[in-house]
Structure formats: C-alpha cells, structure tokens
Amino acid sequence: MDRIFRALADATRRDIVRRTLIDEETVSQLAQDYAMSFAAVQKHVAVLETAGLVTKQQHGRERLVRANPAVIQRAQALLDSYEELWQSRISRLDALLSGDEQ
C-alpha cells in the first residue's frame, strides 16, 4: 500500500497512469510529452510497475505500458474504508445532538 500511494504522489506518474488507463502507450510515446529525459520517464514507469499500477508488455523493440485498474482499486478501497469511519463518526455525533441515548 505504501508503494501504491508513493507512486501516486507525483504528477508525472499520475499523468502516466491516466494516459495508460485510456490506452496503452510505449515508453517513448509517454516520454515525449514531459520536460525530462527519457531515462527519468523510464524510472517513473518503473516506480509505477513496482507498485503494480502499470504493466509492461514487450512488442518488438517497444514496451507497451498499460495501467492496472485492480491495483488502483486497492487504493480506492482504503479511502472508502476511511469514508465509512467518518460517516460513523457523523452518525454518533448526530445521535448525541438529537439526544438519542442509543
């Protein structure tokens, strides 16, 4: 989970996730649009891959990068569990305010 959130804590990497969710792209295609070296983008993709957020598939000399929705859902599930917690806090506070003892 650390790695997933860590990987998402960078604008370039979030953009790569966004783009590869829409459609698979090669590392070169990705790299073209960022103001940094190819190697830097390669490292970003590696971070995402280690976190499981994207997978790479070899296709000739190219590597097709594609996002992995299942891992994004794990982050979503955690935030959703947080949402449940504060909803229950709100419920308790409501109960208090309404004088409902149970």
Next chain:
Amino acid sequence: MDRIFRALADATRRDIVRRTLIDEETVSQLAQDYAMSFAAVQKHVAVLETAGLVTKQQHGRERLVRANPAVIQRAQALLDSYEELWQSRISRLDALLSGDEQ
C-alpha cells in the same frame, strides 16, 4: 495532490488518519502506540497537517488531532476519475468486440 498521496504513503500516517477519523486524539495518545520516538510521531502528524489531512486544535497543553474528511475526498475524487477512464476503455473494447462501429 502530491502532498496528500505522499502523506498517505506511510503505514504509521495512515493509521493516524484512521484513528483520528474515528475520534480526535492528542499527539501523546497517538505516539504511545508506535515503536518510535514522540518526535517522530510529531513529524508524521506535521506531514499530515501540511497535506491538510488532519488539523490540530490546542486544548490546554495538549493538541487534539482530528482528520479532515474533505481532503481525503479529494484523493478519492481523483481515483474515481481514473475509474471512469478505464470504464470508458472497457466500453470501447466492448463496442469493438460486438462489432458495433459506433
């Protein structure tokens, strides 16, 4: 957004968020349950506070830490937008498979 995900990329900080979502706690109360110094926990709280994920309220010599659901929702919203993207990819693939040209 970087700061929000960065702050969530640590198990101790996620646990602090979880606990302070349920109920507010002082920095000392939080610190008691982790195998690290008080100062280290203080730093974790500071990271969360900088990201807006928690707020501190002075109460005598204590500081009450409480999570801020609104900021968690911003992270949720981003992941939800990702979900929409891959859902639309799935729709396009379905359309292709069914031979629907539009």
Next chain:
DNA sequence: CTAACGTACAACCAAATGGTTGTAGATCAT
C-alpha cells in the same frame, strides 16, 4: 550490413524523507 530507434541500466548528484537526541517553552498538578 549498417544505421537509427527503443529500451535498459549503471553511476552520479542534490534534495527530501524518516528516524534519532537534545533543548526549551507552556501548562497542569501538588
């Protein structure tokens, strides 16, 4: 075959991170 392309990877660097200890200021209890 050879040149260009796409990728991988190592080495290096500055800055940030996650921890420590130590010191000091408020506040509370006795």
Next chain:
DNA sequence: ATGATCTACAACCATTTGGTTGTACGTTAG
C-alpha cells in the same frame, strides 16, 4: 513555587528519491 507533562523545534544522520549523463543491447528500416 516546583516538578511533571505535553508539545515544539533544531541539529544530525542514513537512506531514498528524482533527476542527470553515458554506455550497451536488441530490433527495425534502408
């Protein structure tokens, strides 16, 4: 008033991060 408690903050350290450049290797095109 004094001591204990809660917090803040600085200084320090090892590790990680995010970037760079350079080199090498497999693949495609001419």
